[in-house]
Amino acid sequence: MPRYAQIVMGPAGSGKSTYCSNMVRHCENIRRQVHVVNLDPAAEHFDYPVLVDVRELIQVDDAMEDESLKFGPNGGLVFCMEYLAQNFDWLHEQLDDIEDDYILFDCPGQIELYTHIPVMRQLVDMLQRWNFNICGVYLIDSQFLLEASKFVSGTLTALSTMVNLETPHVNVMTKLDLLTKRDKKQLDRYLEPTMQGLLYEEFEDEKFSKKFKKLNSAIASMIDDYSLVKFLPLDMSDEDSINDILLQIDTCLQYGEDQEPREMREEGDDPDVDSGFDG
Ligand SMILES: Nc1nc2c(ncn2[C@@H]2O[C@H](COP(=O)(O)OP(=O)(O)OP(=O)(O)O)[C@@H](O)[C@H]2O)c(=O)[nH]1
Numbered sequence: 001m002p003r004y005a006q007i008v009m010g011p012a013g014s015g016k017s018t019y020c021s022n023m024v025r026h027c028e029n030i031r032r033q034v035h036v037v038n039l040d041p042a043a044e045h046f047d048y049p050v051l052v053d054v055r056e057l058i059q060v061d062d063a064m065e066d067e068s069l070k071f072g073p074n075g076g077l078v079f080c081m082e083y084l085a086q087n088f089d090w091l092h093e094q095l096d097d098i099e100d101d102y103i104l105f106d107c108p109g110q111i112e113l114y115t116h117i118p119v120m121r122q123l124v125d126m127l128q129r130w131n132f133n134i135c136g137v138y139l140i141d142s143q144f145l146l147e148a149s150k151f152v153s154g155t156l157t158a159l160s161t162m163v164n165l166e167t168p169h170v171n172v173m174t175k176l177d178l179l180t181k182r183d184k185k186q187l188d189r190y191l192e193p194t195m196q197g198l199l200y201e202e203f204e205d206e207k208f209s210k211k212f213k214k215l216n217s218a219i220a221s222m223i224d225d226y227s228l229v230k231f232l233p234l235d236m237s238d239e240d241s242i243n244d245i246l247l248q249i250d251t252c253l254q255y256g257e258d259q260e261p262r263e264m265r266e267e268g269d270d271p272d273v274d275s276g277f278d279g
């Protein structure tokens with residue numbers, strides 16, 4: 001039986017832990033069970049029931065307070081994640097007894113974990129070995145996207161994570177409930193963007209230098225070439241938006257594809273009669 005994992009990633013404060021709690025709550029409402037694994041060794045607060053907590057293996061204070069290590073918070077976090085990678089057996093044991101295996105992995109927010117060092121890729125490879133179907137879920141705060149040049153840099157982090165992990169991938173634009181009416185009106189242009197179009201409008205403004213425009217334009221055409229960067233809108237005050245995201249991710253995970261045929265067989269008396277064929 002395959003198992004299913006959402007790897008919930010994104011910059012610091014983008015709403016990963018909140019997404020996990022809301023997804024758990026939504027799934028309870030629709031009578032589905034999902035579990036959450038906290039993979040953030042620096043987490044101080046989250047309000048979902050936690051299945052596995054990496055802080056039981058190592059926490060960032062351990063790396064900062066250790067006399068021989070003396071890391072700061074960022075180096076400490078990288079150290080902890082590398083420690084986790086050396087101790088995947090621990091994680092494997094913790095995940096071994098779960099019967100209903102649909103798990104959200106709430107990851108730390110340091111961007112270098114996804115772009116510079118191999119630990120998230122190692123985690124994904126390991127989960128695949130443990131029979132998980134995986135979907136990367138990359139969250140970005142809408143306030144850091146709704147402006148063309150910000151959008152370029154946000155999109156590049158999403159793109160580099162996607163390319164690095166090589167798994168099915170969904171980008172989510174979070175905190176839509178905080179947008180002004182004016183921002184909401186222009187949202188569609190950013191959810192399925194043509195980068196060159198976005199930049200063209202913004203760069204009519206004279207405040208940008210020629211060099212800045214040229215750089216953004218070159219990056220934008222590269223992003224357009226991939227034509228892979230879309231965002232799903234997440235408004236936590238709107239249950240439908242959570243459900244839409246879950247459905248998209250389920251499709252990426254091929255969730256449910258193994259269960260349905262079995263249920264049909266269990267219900268039917270005789271598969272030949274059910275199929276409607278005479279012979
Ligand atoms: N209004 C609003 N606030 C949100 C939403 N999602 C998250 N927040 C707030 O944003 C802050 C950060 O949210 P978290 O869920 O902790 O973000 P995170 O990505 O887990 O942060 P790190 O683990 O520190 O990287 C908290 O104050 C949340 O309450 C949202 O959809 N709407």
Ligand SMILES: [Mg+2]
Pocket residue numbers: 016017018040043106107
């Ligand atoms: Mg968090």
